[in-house]
Amino acid sequence: MRRLPERGRYDRAAIDSVLDAGLVAHLGFVSDGQPFVIPTLHARVGEAVYVHGSAASRTLRELAGGIPACLTVTLLDGIVLARSVFEHSMNYRSVVVLGPATPLVEPDEKLVALEAFTEKLLPGRWAEARPPSRKELKATTVLRMPLDEASAKIRTGGPTDGATPDAELDVWAGHVPLVVRALAPVPDPSLRPGIPAPSGAQRYRRPGLVD
Amino acid sequence: MRRLPERGRYDRAAIDSVLDAGLVAHLGFVSDGQPFVIPTLHARVGEAVYVHGSAASRTLRELAGGIPACLTVTLLDGIVLARSVFEHSMNYRSVVVLGPATPLVEPDEKLVALEAFTEKLLPGRWAEARPPSRKELKATTVLRMPLDEASAKIRTGGPTDGATPDAELDVWAGHVPLVVRALAPVPDPSLRPGIPAPSGAQRYRRPGLVD
Numbered sequence: 263m264r265r266l267p268e269r270g271r272y273d274r275a276a277i278d279s280v281l282d283a284g285l286v287a288h289l290g291f292v293s294d295g296q297p298f299v300i301p302t303l304h305a306r307v308g309e310a311v312y313v314h315g316s317a318a319s320r321t322l323r324e325l326a327g328g329i330p331a332c333l334t335v336t337l338l339d340g341i342v343l344a345r346s347v348f349e350h351s352m353n354y355r356s357v358v359v360l361g362p363a364t365p366l367v368e369p370d371e372k373l374v375a376l377e378a379f380t381e382k383l384l385p386g387r388w389a390e391a392r393p394p395s396r397k398e399l400k401a402t403t404v405l406r407m408p409l410d411e412a413s414a415k416i417r418t419g420g421p422t423d424g425a426t427p428d429a430e431l432d433v434w435a436g437h438v439p440l441v442v443r444a445l446a447p448v449p450d451p452s453l454r455p456g457i458p459a460p461s462g463a464q465r466y467r468r469p470g471l472v473d
Numbered sequence: 474m475r476r477l478p479e480r481g482r483y484d485r486a487a488i489d490s491v492l493d494a495g496l497v498a499h500l501g502f503v504s505d506g507q508p509f510v511i512p513t514l515h516a517r518v519g520e521a522v523y524v525h526g527s528a529a530s531r532t533l534r535e536l537a538g539g540i541p542a543c544l545t546v547t548l549l550d551g552i553v554l555a556r557s558v559f560e561h562s563m564n565y566r567s568v569v570v571l572g573p574a575t576p577l578v579e580p581d582e583k584l585v586a587l588e589a590f591t592e593k594l595l596p597g598r599w600a601e602a603r604p605p606s607r608k609e610l611k612a613t614t615v616l617r618m619p620l621d622e623a624s625a626k627i628r629t630g631g632p633t634d635g636a637t638p639d640a641e642l643d644v645w646a647g648h649v650p651l652v653v654r655a656l657a658p659v660p661d662p663s664l665r666p667g668i669p670a671p672s673g674a675q676r677y678r679r680p681g682l683v684d
Contacts, residue, residue, distance in 0.1 A: 288501075298543050341595065350598070350602070391561070434669065441654055443651070448650065
């Protein structure tokens with residue numbers, strides 16, 4: 263995936279929409295000189311993006327110390343098939359957020375972020391599920407990264423070799439769109455009888471998912 | 474996403490299948506103390522995973538110098554809805570590969586990797602598309618990371634609070650599977666007439682995709 267200049271988009275609307283559509287972020291940090299990249303759920307609230315994890319986790323403790331971090335969210339939108347091997351590519355939307363992550367201290371702030379994580383997984387879920395206990399809240403570290411240093415890259419459409427001599431080749435060129443879809447909800451085998459799946463889970467939709 | 478010990482899988486078969494199913498890797502490296510995480514296509518060949526990019530890219534040049542790197546591939550398989558907010562989670566498969574990336578020097582080695590990238594995007598494509606020219610090959614840096622320090626984490630199934638007092642709550646619990654699907658191929662508007670889409674693109678399939 264070459265990083266061409268025209269793929270850079272820096273407006274907040276583009277950044278917000280990619281962050282909101284993506285369910286998984288990849289969080290990068292350095293420990294003893296070794297970079298690590300871990301997948302994690304993220305949620306944007308206004309001008310910041312949040313991640314969370316166990317307060318007992320070494321990773322979270324290191325990050326909470328304010329070390330430099332990088333959070334990247336990527337949505338894969340398709341395969342780009344060019345006439346030449348060289349011009350093959352992928353369609354994607356990605357956002358990179360740089361900056362140290364700051365731990366939230368106040369329980370009320372943590373609750374706002376946990377609501378955002380929960381609502382991101384399933385809108386309406388915060389009102390349905392049992393709220394965090396004081397103990398659970400204490401066991402959860404929530405980190406905040408402001409969007410001050412965020413950038414987006416977006417590639418769409420087909421290959422770019424239609425305007426080159428390769429266009430004369432007898433090779434098909436175009437792209438194959440990829441979409442994420444939800445299947446029917448699977449009830450927990452130990453679910454008490456008579457509890458229907460929330461309507462949002464019966465027909466799961468969110469930004470980034472196609473019907 | 475908490476990282477529970479039982480989610481660790483270290484066998485090579487699990488690692489290979491996640492690397493092969495994933496189309497996008499997130500590559501982490503450090504530049505002037507700042508970690509960066511960039512999305513990139515990867516391909517596994519035997520005991521190593523390869524990434525590539527423009528030889529003119531600063532990122533690729535830094536990585537080719539042998540600095541520590543981390544390559545992570547994550548496949549999102551579903552949303553896990555527990556009775557409590559605290560136990561909400563995601564189903565996923567991920568692999569983390571640590572170690573410096575070594576640039577390939579020999580053109581023949583590069584061609585093997587480029588074939589793997591191309592065949593990963595669409596099986597059979599290497600034989601169809603125009604091969605790289607000498608100039609294109611020179612303009613492409615290919616990096617190799619051995620799988621010596623690789624680990625996998627996999628979470629499957631529903632929530633785990635069915636065995637806790639929360640099981641008595643009047644809250645639906647289960648999971649919503651997510652799948653990636655390919656749509657019909659979109660021809661390049663400048664495609665010469667009379668060239669049909671490759672059969673593999675007409676009904677695009679690969680590991681990690683659902684029909």
